[in-house]
Amino acid sequence: MMGHGGLFAALPEGRREALLAIAREVKYPVGSRIFEEGGRADRFWVVNTGTVALDLHVPGRRAAVIDTVGPGELLGWSWLFPPHHWHLGAQATGEVGAWEFGADSVRALCARDPELDHALLMYVSETIGKRLRSARTRLLDLYGPAGSGQLR
Amino acid sequence: MTDPPVPYRVLDTRPETADTVTFRLAPAGRALPPFAPGQFAMLYAFGVGEAPVSVAGILPDSGLMHTVRAVGAVSRALHRLRSGDVVGVRGPFGTGWDLPLAAGDDLLVVAGGIGLAPLRPLVQAVLAAPQGYGRLNVLVGARSPDDLLYREELGGWALPYCGVTVDRAGAGWPGRVGLVTALLDQARFSPAETTAFICGPEVMIRATARELLHRGVLPQRILISLERNMHCATGHCGHCQLGPLLLCRDGPVVGYDRAEHLLTVREL
Ligand SMILES: Cc1cc2nc3c(=O)[nH]c(=O)nc-3n(C[C@H](O)[C@H](O)[C@H](O)COP(=O)(O)OP(=O)(O)OC[C@H]3O[C@@H](n4cnc5c(N)ncnc54)[C@H](O)[C@@H]3O)c2cc1C
Numbered sequence: 221m222m223g224h225g226g227l228f229a230a231l232p233e234g235r236r237e238a239l240l241a242i243a244r245e246v247k248y249p250v251g252s253r254i255f256e257e258g259g260r261a262d263r264f265w266v267v268n269t270g271t272v273a274l275d276l277h278v279p280g281r282r283a284a285v286i287d288t289v290g291p292g293e294l295l296g297w298s299w300l301f302p303p304h305h306w307h308l309g310a311q312a313t314g315e316v317g318a319w320e321f322g323a324d325s326v327r328a329l330c331a332r333d334p335e336l337d338h339a340l341l342m343y344v345s346e347t348i349g350k351r352l353r354s355a356r357t358r359l360l361d362l363y364g365p366a367g368s369g370q371l372r
Numbered sequence: 373m374t375d376p377p378v379p380y381r382v383l384d385t386r387p388e389t390a391d392t393v394t395f396r397l398a399p400a401g402r403a404l405p406p407f408a409p410g411q412f413a414m415l416y417a418f419g420v421g422e423a424p425v426s427v428a429g430i431l432p433d434s435g436l437m438h439t440v441r442a443v444g445a446v447s448r449a450l451h452r453l454r455s456g457d458v459v460g461v462r463g464p465f466g467t468g469w470d471l472p473l474a475a476g477d478d479l480l481v482v483a484g485g486i487g488l489a490p491l492r493p494l495v496q497a498v499l500a501a502p503q504g505y506g507r508l509n510v511l512v513g514a515r516s517p518d519d520l521l522y523r524e525e526l527g528g529w530a531l532p533y534c535g536v537t538v539d540r541a542g543a544g545w546p547g548r549v550g551l552v553t554a555l556l557d558q559a560r561f562s563p564a565e566t567t568a569f570i571c572g573p574e575v576m577i578r579a580t581a582r583e584l585l586h587r588g589v590l591p592q593r594i595l596i597s598l599e600r601n602m603h604c605a606t607g608h609c610g611h612c613q614l615g616p617l618l619l620c621r622d623g624p625v626v627g628y629d630r631a632e633h634l635l636t637v638r639e640l
Contacts, residue, residue: 226557271548273541285541288548292557313546353579354551358539362573363485363515365391365443 226292227266230343235336238329243319248272248312254295257309261298262323267291270316274308283309287351294347299323374606377416377460378404380436384455388521392441392486393451396431400458403434409493410469410569410597410625413438414605416460417449424465424602424620425450426490436461439489439521465605467625469494469595474567477593478506480559482552482580484513484572488521490597490624491571495529506566507532509559513552513576514538517545532560552576553583563588571597578635581628594628 228236246265248254255261257277271290275283286308289295295318298306304323330337380397387393407413407427413436416422423446429437442451453459471494479498483491491510498508508531514520516538526534535555537548548555552572566589570577577596584594598619602612607621615634617623 271546273549282543285545285549287550288537288554290548290554290558350554354554357551357575357579360575361515361539362575363513363519363539 227294227340227343230346231339232335235333235339238333238336239321239326240319242325242329243321246318246320248316248318250312250315252312254310254312254316255306257306259306261296261304261306263320264294264296264299264323264326265318265320267293267295268317268319270312270314272316273311273313275311276308283311287354288313294344297344297348300341300344374604374608375462377414377422377462378402379458380461382453382455382457382459383435385453388439389519391443391451392439392519392521393453394428394437394439394521395450395453396429397436397438397459397461398431399434404461404463406430406434407436407464408468409471409497410490411464411466412490412599412605412624413461413463414465415440415446415450416462417446417453418458418460420449421446422460422462423447423450424599424605426597426599426624427464428489428492429496430493439486439492441486462605465620467623469569469597469625471497473593473595475504476506476565478561478566479508480556480561480566480568480584480589481508481510482513482568482570482572483511484552484576485515485519486521487570487572487576487597487599488512490599491569492522492525494569499529506562507560509533509561510535511552511555511559512536513572516540517542517547533558535559551579553580556583556587564590567593567595569595569597571599574598574635581632585628591629591632592627595625596628596631597624598626598631599624 271288273285274287275285277283379400381400383396383398385395412424412426414422415425425438428439440447440450442448481491537550541549568584570580581594600612602620603609605620607618612619
């Protein structure tokens with residue numbers, strides 16, 4: 221069952237422990253950069269506390285924040301797909317605590333455990349779907365003048 | 373027959389955002405019957421016309437508070453009101469939020485944009501009698517930080533969870549960016565014992581209601597306010613008809629169990 225309980229709730233019996241065994245607990249102070257657009261995507265995180273802003277660099281301007289990731293949510297999916305580069309940058313907007321997972325270790329674990337592999341893939345796909353829906357809906361500028369619903 | 377508007381005097385006005393203002397009204401003579409949270413008034417800007425506007429606050433001595441966003445002729449005229457001006461008021465109209473339905477439940481108040489206005493008196497009513505309910509969560513979505521209503525008041529509400537998210541952030545916004553549904557993961561509620569109150573653009577209402585159903589909230593416990601354009605407010609003209617519902621009379625607040633299939637009907 222996928223859903224709203226976060227990555228660990230989406231995993232089959234016993235896999236939470238297996239995944240946590242290869243995780244590292246990390247902290248990022250306010251304002252620190254977690255990864256940069258174009259950088260090598262060789263890990264991902266599950267945020268425990270704080271919020272991370274995902275941004276896109278726009279030349280001559282401050283980076284535009286286009287989404288945020290909060291407690292319980294997955295940070296980073298570019299590690300799963302070639303060319304394994306981050307599409308966005310990530311910055312801690314508050315003190316962030318997270319579990320960090322190395323992509324190679326997770327891939328090795330999944331190679332031995334197809335059920336975990338499937339559950340993880342489903343969870344990441346669902347997360348990508350949610351973010352796509354969020355971006356598409358915001359394209360409509362629903363709160364714009366007279367709830368326009370016009371594409372921006 | 374519709375009753376003629378009753379004169380109310382503007383006590384004061386307060387800008388909320390670049391295009392939205394909040395004003396308080398007091399009866400200039402006879403007072404209208406009491407309004408309940410979720411109900412609306414027809415506000416008549418003399419010489420311009422009339423518009424349905426929710427009660428954003430229910431004040432002592434039959435006073436009313438409204439928050440109006442300037443989008444066209446009538447709302448622009450209301451936006452220009454100054455203290456001492458007189459408007460015509462008809463009402464109260466509509467079904468209002470069914471708060472007794474939520475007794476003992478966790479509450480989810482989900483607002484998008486100007487949709488926070490009709491939810492404000494509901495939050496105040498719950499805060500005034502918290503022992504009657506479970507955990508109160510308020511989730512607010514806005515276009516940008518500059519478009520947030522009742523900013524100071526929101527910060528002062530002592531709630532188990534009060535979250536704000538914006539569609540796009542300017543420089544220095546430390547909060548969330550994204551859809552209001554993304555805040556649900558942080559809200560504190562047990563889906564099977566939750567009543568939700570949602571108001572905002574219809575696309576936002578649908579997305580929120582679907583997400584709540586998916587999480588196990590019962591459809592009849594998802595109350596939505598459908599503020600489609602209306603005209604007479606007395607169920608006569610048919611302007612606000614949605615399937616079998618005349619929203620000015622059978623709404624604006626309706627249960628999602630009744631509204632779900634109507635919301636996906638394409639208009640002709
Ligand atoms: C029950 C109810 C409660 C409302 N409460 C509030 C409130 O508390 N504060 C507030 O600012 N507004 C509220 N509205 C919306 C408000 O009534 C309209 O913005 C107003 O009637 C527009 O009239 P106008 O002459 O200013 O603009 P018009 O020239 O009539 O319209 C300007 C633009 O706004 C669009 N529009 C008009 N009415 C609506 C609507 N209901 N929904 C979406 N788009 C619309 C029109 O299609 C047009 O594009 C409420 C509406 C309803 C039905």
